[in-house]
Amino acid sequence: MTNRLLAEFSNADRLLLAARQTRQATAFRVLDAYTPFSVEGLAKELDQPPRPSVKTAMLIGGVVGGLLGLALQWVSVTEVLPIQAGGRALASWPDFFFAVFELTVLGAALAGFVSLLVSCGLPRLHHPLFAVEGFERASQDRFFLEVEATETAAARAYLKGLGALRVEEVPA
Numbered sequence: 001m002t003n004r005l006l007a008e009f010s011n012a013d014r015l016l017l018a019a020r021q022t023r024q025a026t027a028f029r030v031l032d033a034y035t036p037f038s039v040e041g042l043a044k045e046l047d048q049p050p051r052p053s054v055k056t057a058m059l060i061g062g063v064v065g066g067l068l069g070l071a072l073q074w075v076s077v078t079e080v081l082p083i084q085a086g087g088r089a090l091a092s093w094p095d096f097f098f099a100v101f102e103l104t105v106l107g108a109a110l111a112g113f114v115s116l117l118v119s120c121g122l123p124r125l126h127h128p129l130f131a132v133e134g135f136e137r138a139s140q141d142r143f144f145l146e147v148e149a150t151e152t153a154a155a156r157a158y159l160k161g162l163g164a165l166r167v168e169e170v171p172a
Contacts, residue, residue, distance in 0.1 A: 003152045004031065006132050007145045007164035012039045015143035018162040019045040022147055028155055031146040034129075034138040057115035058108040065107020069100040132168045146170065 009015040016039060022030050023045055033042055073096045082090050117123065129135050129146070138144050145164075149155035156167045 002148050002150055003155075004128075004170040005147045005149060005152065005155050005159065006129065006135070006168050006170050007147065007159040007162075008134065008137075008166045008168075009143040009145065009163060010165055012037075012042075012143055014163045015039065015145055016042055016045065018145055018159065018164065021162060022145070022159075023047060025158070027149060027151070028158065029148045031148050033146070034135075034144040036139055036141060036143075039143075051119040052115060054112055054115045054119065058112040061111020062104045062108035064111075066100050066104035068107070069103030070096060073099060128171050131171050134166070134168075 007018065009018060012035065015033060015035065019030055019033060019042060022028050030046055032048075033039075033046060035042070074091055078090050084090065134142070135144065142165075145159075147155060147159065152169065159167045
């Protein structure tokens, strides 16, 4: 059975060093890091799997929105209510441009928003880390490293040796 531990560090340099050394250790696995600001080089040390791209979702959403707008106008003008006005063809492409453009933008924006929420893991109303005492300081002045280990005592000693101020077990 694996346990999750949360190690608290006083500065970004100690956190980065601990993440690097813990990633190289075979008995432990670095899950995530929590910092009050972006730490250069930390993303590389975390070695997290790639998340779905927001850009790809926006492209697909924009194309689907544009095609939906085009199809909606095409069907309504040629099949549902075909009215010949001014000697023009029923399906006049320049007339479709503005609605297709607006639905393309709407589809891209909605797909981007939903993709961003999903890739961030939201909406999540509660996380087990919120129960760890002192974790609220991750947004103020402390740096936390979440580690998964099979032996809790050995992991505690290892993280304390790397300069952790405190090591707490994350409740399940």
